Amino acid sequence: xxxxxxxxxxxxxxxxxxxxxxxxxxxxxxxxxxxxxxxxxxxxxxxxxxxxxxxxxxxxxxxxxxxxxxxxxxxxxxxxxxxxxxxxxxxxxxxxxxxxxxxxxxxxxxxxxxx
Amino acid sequence: xxxxxxxxxxxxxxxxxxxxxxxxxxxxxxxxxxxxxxxxxxxxxxxxxxxxxxxxxxxxxxxxxxxxxxxxxxxxxxxxxxxxxxxxxxxxxxxxxxxxxxxxxxxxxxxxx
Numbered sequence: 581x582x583x584x585x586x587x588x589x590x591x592x593x594x595x596x597x598x599x600x601x602x603x604x605x606x607x608x609x610x611x612x613x614x615x616x617x618x619x620x621x622x623x624x625x626x627x628x629x630x631x632x633x634x635x636x637x638x639x640x641x642x643x644x645x646x647x648x649x650x651x652x653x654x655x656x657x658x659x660x661x662x663x664x665x666x667x668x669x670x671x672x673x674x675x676x677x678x679x680x681x682x683x684x685x686x687x688x689x690x691x692x693x694x695x
Numbered sequence: 696x697x698x699x700x701x702x703x704x705x706x707x708x709x710x711x712x713x714x715x716x717x718x719x720x721x722x723x724x725x726x727x728x729x730x731x732x733x734x735x736x737x738x739x740x741x742x743x744x745x746x747x748x749x750x751x752x753x754x755x756x757x758x759x760x761x762x763x764x765x766x767x768x769x770x771x772x773x774x775x776x777x778x779x780x781x782x783x784x785x786x787x788x789x790x791x792x793x794x795x796x797x798x799x800x801x802x803x804x805x806x807x808x
Contacts, residue, residue, distance in 0.1 A: 623798040686738040
């Protein structure tokens, strides 16, 4: 768990607020990911970054805006969220995103509640 | 739509028994398969991965892969209450040269003391 860190661990925000989630990996990896985990649903991939370039965007609403300033840091900027966006947001990293069969390491997640 | 399917459970087994968790996948081209364990309120952690047909053993855990039938399973021998968690099956799938992991919904395992 210490290889990938996320802050904050818990976040409560109103629908008109703007907040950001932060992820940092200390594993020397080149790829980072944002996932959403809702109750009774599979992990949903939101964004994939490879060497700071966004290579995958799974049709995520524009109220979620990712930023990857370098290969160790990943942000998810949130604005005008809806109650259905309440979920556990997980960051993960892997050696790269263009080679199959590589292990992903997850951060502890941010539990987001939108009121 | 590439899919990974798991029985959501809960699967209840007595302490010391063998727990058998199954996963089927739709992409015949898949080459690697991952099992993650997720405790309630925690993030997924890797248990095992397997690439080749047959069995792969690691301590009390055995992964079994049958590519012809498109299923992968995880056996937990001598199950302990601490094994109670949700087990996620993940299969990497490639789109335009980028690999993304398709996760199943997970099987919740309860080991009864």
